[in-house]
Amino acid sequence: MIRCAIVTTPIDPAALLAEVTTPATGATTLFVGTVRDVNEGRAVTGIEYSAYTAMALEEMERIAHEASSQFDGVRVAVEHRVGLLVLQEISVAIAVAHARRAPAIDAGRFIIEELKRRVPVWKQEQYVDGERAWVDPTAISVPVSVA
Amino acid sequence: MTQLQVLLFASYADAFGSGTVTVTVPEPATSADVVTALRSLPGGSVLPAAPVLAVDRRYTRGVVPVHAGQEIALIPPVAGG
Numbered sequence: 046m047i048r049c050a051i052v053t054t055p056i057d058p059a060a061l062l063a064e065v066t067t068p069a070t071g072a073t074t075l076f077v078g079t080v081r082d083v084n085e086g087r088a089v090t091g092i093e094y095s096a097y098t099a100m101a102l103e104e105m106e107r108i109a110h111e112a113s114s115q116f117d118g119v120r121v122a123v124e125h126r127v128g129l130l131v132l133q134e135i136s137v138a139i140a141v142a143h144a145r146r147a148p149a150i151d152a153g154r155f156i157i158e159e160l161k162r163r164v165p166v167w168k169q170e171q172y173v174d175g176e177r178a179w180v181d182p183t184a185i186s187v188p189v190s191v192a
Numbered sequence: 193m194t195q196l197q198v199l200l201f202a203s204y205a206d207a208f209g210s211g212t213v214t215v216t217v218p219e220p221a222t223s224a225d226v227v228t229a230l231r232s233l234p235g236g237s238v239l240p241a242a243p244v245l246a247v248d249r250r251y252t253r254g255v256v257p258v259h260a261g262q263e264i265a266l267i268p269p270v271a272g273g
Contacts, residue, residue: 078273094272097201097265100249101272125272137273157273165246165265166272167202179203180271 046120047113049105051098056124061140065120070142074153078137080130084180088173092180094127094136097165101125108159112141115155116148123156125166136168194219196258198226199265207238217258223247224255226264239266 046065058077066073080092109121120142130136139156143149161182168180193216205211208230215229223245230236230243244267245252251267258264 095202096272097199097246097249097267099263100246100265103249161270161273163251163270164272165201165267165270167268168271169202179206179268181203181269182271183269 046122047106047109048121049102049109049123050125051096051102051105052124052126053128054126056126056135056138058135058138058140061122061124061138064122065140065142067120067142069144070120070149071144072146072149073140073142074149076137076139076153076157077135078157080132080134080136082132084170087170089132089170090173091129091131091171092136093129093169093171093177094125095167095169096125096127098127101164101166104164105160108156108163111159112152112155116143116152119143119148119152121152121156123160125160125164127166193217194221194260196221196226196260196264198230199263201265202268204235204238204266204268207235208233209235221258222255223252223258226258227266230266243267 105123122140125137141149141153169177171177195214195216198213200208217225217229246265246267248263
C-alpha cells in the first residue's frame with residue numbers, strides 16, 4: 046500500500062498512522078516535519094511552501110515505490126503540505142508500517158532523505174523583520190553576524 | 193527554429209517574472225539550447241552553471257533532446273520537507 050499527496054490543508058498524522066497500520070503490521074514509524082523558529086541564525090515567523098505539484102506527486106510516488114522494493118512489505122503514506130505555514134505547523138508527514146521494526150524505520154528514513162533531495166518543493170522563509178528569502182540548501186551558508 | 197514553453201518555479205519564476213516563458217531554439221532542440229535561450233532573457237543571470245531540467249515530470253541528466261508538446265521545467269534547488 047502506497048499513498049502520496051500534496052495537500053493545502055492541515056496534515057493529520059494520526060490519520061496517516063491509522064491508514065498504514067493493519068493487524069499484520071507490528072511496527073510503525075511516523076516522521077513529522079514542522080516549521081522551526083530559527084534558520085541560519087534568523088528568526089522565522091512562517092514558511093510559504095510551493096511545489097511543482099504534478100512532478101512533486103510523481104516523484105514522491107517514485108520514492109515510495111523505491112522504498113517498497115527495497116524494504117519488501119512496507120505500507121507507506123506520505124503527505125506534503127503547500128501554502129503559508131506558521132511555526133510548529135506540519136509541513137510533511139511520513140508513516141511507514143511493516144511487520145518488523147527495522148524495515149519500518151529504515152524505509153521511513155530513506156523516504157524523508159530522498160524527498161528532501163528530489164521532490165520539487167520550495168520554501169520561502171518569512172522573517173521577523175518582514176523580509177522573505179528562498180531557501181537554497183545548495184548555497185554556501187553565510188552567517189548573518191559574527192559574534 | 194521552434195518555440196518551446198518552459199515552466200519556472202520559486203526563485204526562478206521570481207527572477208524571470210513569470211511561471212512560464214517561451215524560448216526560441218534551433219530544431220531539433222536540446223536541453224542545452226533551452227538553457228542557452230533562457231540565459232539571454234531578462235533574469236537569465238540567476239541560473240547556475242548547470243541548471244536542473246525536468247522533461248515530462250522526470251529529471252534529466254546531461255544534454256537530452258526536447259521538442260514541443262513535452263512538459264519542460266527548470267527546477268531550482270529543492271527545499272522540501
